[in-house]
Amino acid sequence: MSTSFQSPTPRGYYGEFGGAFVPEMLYPNVEELQQRYLDILADADFQAEFQQLLRDYVGRPTPLLEARRLSARYGTRVFLKREDLCHTGAHKINNTVGQILLAKRLGKKRIIAETGAGQHGVATATVCALMGLPCVVYMGAVDMERQRPNVARMRLLGAEVRSARSGSQTLKDATNEAIRDWIANPVDTHYIIGSVVGPHPYPDLVARLQSVISEEMRRQLLAQTGSELPAYVVACVGGGSNAAGAFYHFLDEPSVQLVAVEAAGRGLDSGHSAATSVLGRPGIIHGSRTLLMQDEHGQITEPYSLSAGLDYPGIGPLHAHLGASGRARFVSITDDEALTAVSELSRLEGIIPALETAHALAALGQLGAGPEEVVVVNLSGRGDKDLETYLNNLDKLL
Ligand SMILES: *Cc1c(COP(=O)(O)O)cnc(C)c1O
Numbered sequence: 001m002s003t004s005f006q007s008p009t010p011r012g013y014y015g016e017f018g019g020a021f022v023p024e025m026l027y028p029n030v031e032e033l034q035q036r037y038l039d040i041l042a043d044a045d046f047q048a049e050f051q052q053l054l055r056d057y058v059g060r061p062t063p064l065l066e067a068r069r070l071s072a073r074y075g076t077r078v079f080l081k082r083e084d085l086c087h088t089g090a091h092k093i094n095n096t097v098g099q100i101l102l103a104k105r106l107g108k109k110r111i112i113a114e115t116g117a118g119q120h121g122v123a124t125a126t127v128c129a130l131m132g133l134p135c136v137v138y139m140g141a142v143d144m145e146r147q148r149p150n151v152a153r154m155r156l157l158g159a160e161v162r163s164a165r166s167g168s169q170t171l172k173d174a175t176n177e178a179i180r181d182w183i184a185n186p187v188d189t190h191y192i193i194g195s196v197v198g199p200h201p202y203p204d205l206v207a208r209l210q211s212v213i214s215e216e217m218r219r220q221l222l223a224q225t226g227s228e229l230p231a232y233v234v235a236c237v238g239g240g241s242n243a244a245g246a247f248y249h250f251l252d253e254p255s256v257q258l259v260a261v262e263a264a265g266r267g268l269d270s271g272h273s274a275a276t277s278v279l280g281r282p283g284i285i286h287g288s289r290t291l292l293m294q295d296e297h298g299q300i301t302e303p304y305s306l307s308a309g310l311d312y313p314g315i316g317p318l319h320a321h322l323g324a325s326g327r328a329r330f331v332s333i334t335d336d337e338a339l340t341a342v343s344e345l346s347r348l349e350g351i352i353p354a355l356e357t358a359h360a361l362a363a364l365g366q367l368g369a370g371p372e373e374v375v376v377v378n379l380s381g382r383g384d385k386d387l388e389t390y391l392n393n394l395d396k397l398l
Pocket of ligand 1: 120
């Protein structure tokens with residue numbers, strides 16, 4: 001039995017979820033990472049370079065804003081952790097900065113990544129430009145179409161974007177292509193995974209790199225409210241990296257309620273959803289045992305969300321465990337509810353959120369938080385990349 005939610009077992013398990021289920025040809029890569037990641041992360045040199053880049057390149061610490069009009073609307077004290085102000089517009093860059101420094105220390109000369117909404121691809125292309133490493137990003141053909149500005153950004157940054165044309169042509173298919181590339185290039189290539197998914201050690205590695213979010217929250221809450229501990233922390237979950245970062249330093253504080261918000265898409269029973277914690281069963285996807293949307297034959301069900309960053313058929317093993325153990329509460333929000341939250345935050349606070357982030361905001365009405373209670377919503381990203389989607393749904397936004 002583990003006493004802390006923060007660390008998986010040495011073999012990468014959070015309760016019954018996690019592990020490393022990879023083809024034999026990937027053993028050496030994954031094993032090298034497993035054996036070296038903790039030492040590299042703890043190294044003083046690594047930490048100095050990581051902290052300097054988080055400050056001067058990413059723009060950390062990001063502000064914690066008390067959102068007064070939103071608070072009045074929901075009758076509670078709402079704070080927004082402004083990851084939308086990070087360089088490249090979302091929390092993803094925290095992870096890619098850390099992983100490129102890790103890749104350099106592993107002697108890797110080439111970087112690959114998968115991307116859904118394009119934010120992780122942009123964040124990866126960005127740090128590859130910064131470090132002068134070649135970069136190949138795999139992206140589903142459907143996502144390339146609905147996230148064209150991010151495809152252009154990656155190309156401007158010097159990355160090669162390769163389209164994945166199998167299955168639903170979205171994030172899971174892009175991940176399959178990236179894994180194939182890694183198998184073909186095991187020695188010189190580091191695969192920068194964009195969320196707390198994949199074989200051990202990725203879920204733990206990415207959670208630790210994103211944990212700067214909750215580390216800053218504790219300091220900022222103490223200064224602004226007199227206590228390091230809020231009543232609630234709310235975050236949206238695609239794979240679960242922004243939520244893992246926002247929850248991390250509160251995982252072992254039982255008084256803090258953790259709320260994970262998934263995409264219900266057109267509705268839980270509609271057949272067009274991505275709410276894995278409700279619709280999923282244990283299975284293996286992309287190298288780890290976790291909750292997974294699948295049919296009675298174990299075939300992966302195509303996920304759906306209007307938001308490209310949330311339509312993944314699995315969730316990270318940490319989140320599967322947080323759900324199963326009751327440590328986190330899972331809520332699901334439909335496309336339309338998320339769009340309403342986009343318009344609400346835009347008009348009440350002058351902040352246009354990413355569509356993924358809007359799912360977390362839409363959960364505010366379901367918390368039951370009291371007037372003096374502090375609720376922190378992790379504002380994972382800004383809405384610039386979603387303007388085309390917003391334009392296509394103006395009837396619901398105006
Ligand atoms: C990618 C993305 C997400 C979903 O990914 P997680 O790993 O679950 O955080 C959420 N919000 C934004 C803005 C994103 O770009």
